[in-house]
Amino acid sequence: MSRQKTNRQAFGSVRQLPSGRWQARYPDPAGRPMNAPATFPTKREAQDHIAGVRADRMRGTYRDHRAGLQPFGPYAAEWVANGGTRGRLAAKTQALYEDLLAGPLAGLHDRALSAITPADVRAWYTRTRKTLQKAVKNRPGATGEARLRQAYSLLRTILNAAVKDRLISENPCQIEGAGQVNDPERPYLSPEHLAAIVGAMPEKWHLPIRVAFGAHLRVGELEALQRGDYSNGAVRVERQRIYVRGQGIITPTKTGEARTVVLPPSIAAEVEAHLASTTGFPKSPMFPRRDGEAITGNALSHAWRKAARGIGLGQFHVHDLRHAGLTLAAQAGGTTRELMARAGHRTARAALIYQHAAEERNAVLAERMDLVGAVRVESVRGADRMLR
Template identity: 45%
Template sequence: MEGNDMNNPKTTRANFGTVRQLKSGRWQARYPREDGGPRMPGPTMFKTSKEAHVHIANVQSDRARGIYHDPRKGERLLAIYAQEWIENGGSRGKLAIRTTELYEDLLVRHIAPNIGKRAVGQITPAMVRGWYTALGKELAERAARPRADGGERVASGKTRQRQAYAFLKGVMNTAKTDGMVGSNPCQIIGAGMVRTEERPFMPMEDFTRLLESHPADLQPVIALAFGAHLRLGEAVALRRSDLDLEKGTLKVVRQAVQTRRAGVVITPTKTEDTRSVDLPLVTVEAMILYLASVPRALPAAPLFTRSTGKVLTRAQLQHAFKKSRDSTDLRQYHFHDLRHSGLTLAAQSGATVRELMARAGHSTSSAAMKYQHAAEERGRIIADGMSAAMRTGMNRPPKTA
């Protein structure tokens, strides 16, 4: 076992692998390739024969349990692997245009310059924690700097930090599937989770004020966005043929998406599903009045245009809504709150989770559940109000402790 002649090394054989001593005096382990090909050397040399045999035993055990990974597969630089991951559509094989642009920006700005210079197989949980902490400090410092134009400072960078971490975690999940790492090194609890504040419910009084403060040619858009629970891009992308006044339904097929490279592009909806929404009668009446006030058009024509005849754009609708909420002192609302409040009203009217999913175009029940919770809270208020009215009518004062 002590041979050191490279041309005639001492070799021991086992059922799975072999061990031999090299000219340097160190020991090499060899075992079959995963695809059944010729034996390959282990990823490193060992000081003793025993260490080499232990390595072989561990490889054999890990392969039997389906958890083995060859560290040499992880020699590709993280930045290069991440770029290929984006180009191949991420973990699902397809990324939305804006998601692709976001990931490319995160890669260039926050990953490639530092942790991206490491080989995928070298990334450890400690490295990820160090990178994550440093990124948080960098973004916070950047947010604290005064803007050159004297405007308000940017946000704290927490969202950006979360996005970068979630992106890295997704890349490393695929690296694990590819056998480049044994486990995902992104193990910071809660770091990639979205923590969004509950949006305010828009009472009908506030909705009416916002609606009436919009220009006359935009009021139908606001009415339909509320009644059909539309995202801003969906409202702008509607066509005449999507609205069926006889049935009182609206078909939502596409959205207008703002991109950095190509400007505004038309894509399928966010969940890539088509949905048909039964409209409230009030909304149908508003659409009848609107179509009666504009020239007839082909079914493929845009549903909404400005009074000048030009097609409505995302920027125009966003600007008009912001101007409307400022003029009515209802600055707490965003355009998306029209959708949120319309769905909450649907839940209060008795819509089930499945029905809310269909109206909203949600792909999972978890997104629709928050509207059910809102309905339950409203139900308690209604019940309390009923109780007060009943006590008054029945002349029964409330019990005291």
């Protein structure tokens, strides 16, 4: 059987331009004629380009270079409006992304996706860092780095989506280390330090803080607790209060899943006494203000900072309550799965952090035990020598 040679020009055509360069033409996916994205110095290179396009079409890997002419701004806005990579964004996250697009990323809105190069991204990154540093220069401790990290991370994520949509061939966000969170590990809030801070706070905050510690609550989850969430020594954590552009709204928990956390008996007894001595409906706030509305995380944080700084423990934040409670649970022998259930974590990674902290704390305790034991042994030996 004779084999017919494939004519690669049957798929397209080439012609020489007055400049001497060669132009390649071939049908687009809809069958309409289109030009290659660039011209070629030789006829052979133009023919090879046509052959490559044809092969990509057959493999299903073809990318129409014209698709990348879409401006970044409209593409990014549509990506956010459609829920990002997973098709759903939390209200707070969507508001953050919209603010970043309107702020640090505004200068890229009119740029075609395919026209954004790694050099462009580096120039934008340097320029934006200077702008953000200038904007926060009068705010003590502020650097603008967190905002820059958020903006770069969003830009990289959106351009990754453009790669998957075959609008661009590769992601131009290639700055090493940019967009990564490098927050230092928070200091360990010991029960002794916690007791000291709570003791320096007004009494109205004592029980809310102990509940947050014992149930490993996020501040927003503490705000959203209702009287009916407590039953038989445990609290049901179903919701949180978040703030979007200053407006507080109630949403499901951060992971979208509810959890039941058994409180330490001493704290459970305090909650029962609190509920028995106050009135309200099951959906009333567990910890209300004088006007009947729920306490706010802002007021709690303010009271905490004032008390902590007043006794020389300003390094601790109210958000350290959750970390401290989970670390203590790990020290008490909690397994990874048990810590995940109590904290509401989806993956084991976060739970392992608390177990690691517990291991470090256990090592400190062991060293102290060894030291105390050595002192006692020497005392016994000394007494024994005296008897002799």
